[in-house]
Amino acid sequence: MTTNASLTAHDSGLRRLLGRFPFLPALFILAVLLILNGIFEPNSLSFRSLTGLVRTYMALMLLAVAQTYVVYAADIDLSVGAIASLVNVTIIVLMQHMGGGGLSVLAALGVGVLVGLACGLVNGFVVAALRLQAIVATFATSIFFTGLALVILPVAGMPAPTVFWRTYGGSFFGIPFVFYAAATLAILLYLLARTRLATQLLAVGDGQQAAFQSGLPVTAIRIGGYALCGVFAALAAFCITGDTASGDPLVGAKMTLFSVAAVVLGGSALSGGFGTVAGSVIAALIIGLINSLVFFAGTPSHWQNFVQGLAILAALMVGVLVSRRGRA
Amino acid sequence: MTKLKLSGVSKAYGATLALRRGDLELDSGEVHVLIGANGSGKSTLCKIVAGSVRPDAGEVLLDGRAVTVSGPRAAQALGIGIFYQELSLADHRSVAENICLPDLPRQNGLFIDRTALRAEAERYIALFETVAGAALQADTIVGDLRADQRQLVEIMKALATEAPILIFDEPTSALDRAQVDRFFEILRDLKSKGRSIVFISHRMDEIFAIGDRVTVIRDGETVGTTTISETSPDAVIHMMVGEQETLATPQAAPPIHAPSTDIALKVEGLTGAGFHEVSFAVGRGEILGLGGLHGQGQSAILKALFGAVAPRSGEVKLAGERLRIDSPRSAIAQGLAYVSGDRGRDGVISGRPILENVTPIHALRNRLLLARPGRLAEKALPALKALNTKFAGLSHSIGSLSGGNQQKIVIARWLIDKPDILLLDDPTKGIDLSAKADLFALIRELAAEGLAIVLYSSEDAELLNNADRILVFNGGSVSRELSGAERTRYNLYQAAYEAA
Numbered sequence A: 001m002t003t004n005a006s007l008t009a010h011d012s013g014l015r016r017l018l019g020r021f022p023f024l025p026a027l028f029i030l031a032v033l034l035i036l037n038g039i040f041e042p043n044s045l046s047f048r049s050l051t052g053l054v055r056t057y058m059a060l061m062l063l064a065v066a067q068t069y070v071v072y073a074a075d076i077d078l079s080v081g082a083i084a085s086l087v088n089v090t091i092i093v094l095m096q097h098m099g100g101g102g103l104s105v106l107a108a109l110g111v112g113v114l115v116g117l118a119c120g121l122v123n124g125f126v127v128a129a130l131r132l133q134a135i136v137a138t139f140a141t142s143i144f145f146t147g148l149a150l151v152i153l154p155v156a157g158m159p160a161p162t163v164f165w166r167t168y169g170g171s172f173f174g175i176p177f178v179f180y181a182a183a184t185l186a187i188l189l190y191l192l193a194r195t196r197l198a199t200q201l202l203a204v205g206d207g208q209q210a211a212f213q214s215g216l217p218v219t220a221i222r223i224g225g226y227a228l229c230g231v232f233a234a235l236a237a238f239c240i241t242g243d244t245a246s247g248d249p250l251v252g253a254k255m256t257l258f259s260v261a262a263v264v265l266g267g268s269a270l271s272g273g274f275g276t277v278a279g280s281v282i283a284a285l286i287i288g289l290i291n292s293l294v295f296f297a298g299t300p301s302h303w304q305n306f307v308q309g310l311a312i313l314a315a316l317m318v319g320v321l322v323s324r325r326g327r328a
Numbered sequence B: 001m002t003k004l005k006l007s008g009v010s011k012a013y014g015a016t017l018a019l020r021r022g023d024l025e026l027d028s029g030e031v032h033v034l035i036g037a038n039g040s041g042k043s044t045l046c047k048i049v050a051g052s053v054r055p056d057a058g059e060v061l062l063d064g065r066a067v068t069v070s071g072p073r074a075a076q077a078l079g080i081g082i083f084y085q086e087l088s089l090a091d092h093r094s095v096a097e098n099i100c101l102p103d104l105p106r107q108n109g110l111f112i113d114r115t116a117l118r119a120e121a122e123r124y125i126a127l128f129e130t131v132a133g134a135a136l137q138a139d140t141i142v143g144d145l146r147a148d149q150r151q152l153v154e155i156m157k158a159l160a161t162e163a164p165i166l167i168f169d170e171p172t173s174a175l176d177r178a179q180v181d182r183f184f185e186i187l188r189d190l191k192s193k194g195r196s197i198v199f200i201s202h203r204m205d206e207i208f209a210i211g212d213r214v215t216v217i218r219d220g221e222t223v224g225t226t227t228i229s230e231t232s233p234d235a236v237i238h239m240m241v242g243e244q245e246t247l248a249t250p251q252a253a254p255p256i257h258a259p260s261t262d263i264a265l266k267v268e269g270l271t272g273a274g275f276h277e278v279s280f281a282v283g284r285g286e287i288l289g290l291g292g293l294h295g296q297g298q299s300a301i302l303k304a305l306f307g308a309v310a311p312r313s314g315e316v317k318l319a320g321e322r323l324r325i326d327s328p329r330s331a332i333a334q335g336l337a338y339v340s341g342d343r344g345r346d347g348v349i350s351g352r353p354i355l356e357n358v359t360p361i362h363a364l365r366n367r368l369l370l371a372r373p374g375r376l377a378e379k380a381l382p383a384l385k386a387l388n389t390k391f392a393g394l395s396h397s398i399g400s401l402s403g404g405n406q407q408k409i410v411i412a413r414w415l416i417d418k419p420d421i422l423l424l425d426d427p428t429k430g431i432d433l434s435a436k437a438d439l440f441a442l443i444r445e446l447a448a449e450g451l452a453i454v455l456y457s458s459e460d461a462e463l464l465n466n467a468d469r470i471l472v473f474n475g476g477s478v479s480r481e482l483s484g485a486e487r488t489r490y491n492l493y494q495a496a497y498e499a500a
Helices: A002-007 A009-020 A024-040 A047-072 A080-097 A102-129 A134-152 A162-169 A177-193 A196-206 A208-213 A218-244 A253-265 A277-296 A301-327 B042-050 B072-078 B095-103 B114-127 B147-160 B177-192 B204-210 B233-241 B298-305 B328-333 B354-358 B360-365 B373-386 B403-412 B433-448 B460-466 B489-497
Strands: B002-013 B016-027 B031-035 B057-062 B080-083 B165-169 B196-200 B213-218 B221-227 B263-272 B275-283 B287-292 B313-318 B336-340 B421-425 B452-456 B469-474 B477-483
Touching (some): A047 A080, A047 A218, A047 A253, A047 A277, A080 A102, A080 A253, A102 A134, A102 A162, A162 A177, A177 A277, A196 A208, A196 B095, A208 A218, A253 A277, A253 A301, B002 B042, B016 B031, B016 B042, B016 B196, B031 B204, B042 B072, B095 B114, B147 B165, B147 B177, B177 B196, B177 B204, B204 B233, B213 B233, B221 B233, B233 B489, B263 B298, B263 B452, B275 B298, B275 B452, B287 B298, B298 B336, B298 B421, B328 B336, B328 B360, B336 B403, B354 B360, B354 B373, B354 B403, B373 B403, B452 B460, B460 B489, B469 B489, B477 B489
Parallel strands (some): B031 B196, B031 B213, B080 B165, B165 B196, B336 B421, B421 B452
Antiparallel strands (some): B002 B016, B002 B057, B213 B221, B263 B275, B263 B313, B469 B477
């Protein structure tokens, strides 16, 4: 084994490294962006600003994770944003009706997770059981979910109970709440990566026919991926609600394609079978840092979208170039 | 002690009958060989047993009890494991995960038990330790393995089901001698433990080395079963050939052109991916057939001649002049034409009108900058007519035509400006009988006009009826040349099935 490896030590070293940690290019881009942010605005690397960054982009990280599980199996979910919106307005309205006490908040969150799970099951049923094209079917369900959200809360602006957003924005024992949330997420992702479902999703993504012939329950596995995606979209909705402190039936819509971009930027293959959730989390942070960099670099407001788009394209290119070298 | 019995099993895909009447009796503790020509239905039979294909009719008896194998999972539950010819591996997963994929070991009901997974996989990897090569480890990603190693992993995956019935559909095609020997040792061991094994191979020596009984399938029907020790390779080939020993239609036996007089294309020592040291010559007016089992290098050579895949070494001469072909574009410029049986991928420009599908080669060869539909139609119509193509109008989409007529359009493309050499890569795949007859009539006509034609066909009857000479390929090189009266089904099979 070692004799073979030494022949092409450099290339196969990079290859093996990327094979095990496909998110390395993303990690590299993240470091570069942190440095650039520090140059333009030294304050942006302060504990406070970083906390703010994580607080704002926790929702996107969770949505990217949600999307990753679906992409594992070579599917896609264009309704993650709509699910997040639906869960956002559902818990806001529930908390409002139940008085906004601590227990009612917990009850609302429980319902929120169930709503996310239900949406995921609907997606899974439509895509895997009815065999509709994932990209179109989930686009259709996204309109459906948004419609539901608009029925529940027609106008944006109903406020969240104080206890809810105070907790999300607050600190315990000197450590901001979002870092506890991030640590919990890390443990959760670690455990999920070890489940049978994660490996089965990747195997389905590698080749549905082969997975079927191996005796895997392909339909059930794909539905499982969508269900997991729905639950994580619900968790993302909790973060959105904590960050904005209000209900908005359209809040998640613009985040859907960002979640897809984060999955790709994180080194996962849209064709399925290959990827990591860690990469998606890092990539969500990259997108967040690009946004703040555009702001700190003093870009005039009407140029911000333009620059932001270019920067994301550049980041995607760096990632693709590095992985291609590693795979060649 | 019949373990598994299939009677009258059939399966059709649309109009194509993949299996007409499959019968098989599998005993406990035997290696039962299935043999039959290309497309005779062996793989379909295996997939029916393994649950990945549902039969249209027939009965499956397991231990004397009628069972319905509703899917691969159900097959596993019934104790049937299978090695798939096209492999069923997940390329990005590790060897260990692939071996145990059908039933990943769990702990606490939810998580994969990594230790158990590894231990389980290593038991099977150890079986091939001496012959698998160092790279085949439990953690290796399957996509990084060589073809033979991937095949070994698929074998291990089948073995890991520990099923009483194991089916191996061409498990040895990429393995070397030592690996095959080791595999056979393992099979003998399993046999002695009472397991039932179905084994498919195209190598006669392997069949006689490992088999106890052999069942022959011809044209989707089980012909018969005999005991290996009481038969000979010759007798088996006779069973495969059946009554069709000689040419099906002697009228097709055309005059044989002596290739030495007027050579159009000469290939010397051509070596590339999938074929090595192939030499042959085709004369003007001659139809040279390439025969043998699927994937023995016939298609690869035609693609290399057309410049689609670069050969590693060797020489190609066109009318005595050395040919430099680095792309299909330059091949076309030098008078070569290529028609693929995979028209969806290599032929049809889907969604476009018939006219556009007939004229691209004409436009390329004459460097037309502007397309004047009226002019082009004048050129296209005679070519289409020569082929008896049925179509409503030149502006209709090619998708509105049947498969046979689509293929005629693709061939018509080459007839506006006649090429010197016509390369046909299994051109009649999925085409109805009358279209086939039209095609071969035209091909014979083209040959009479002086074209040199190289024809690969996966249907042996087509070759026997239409080729003046047949080169039988085996393992990437020519194992035998059949011409004149030697062109019999028996000779073709014998050359194709002998050890490579």
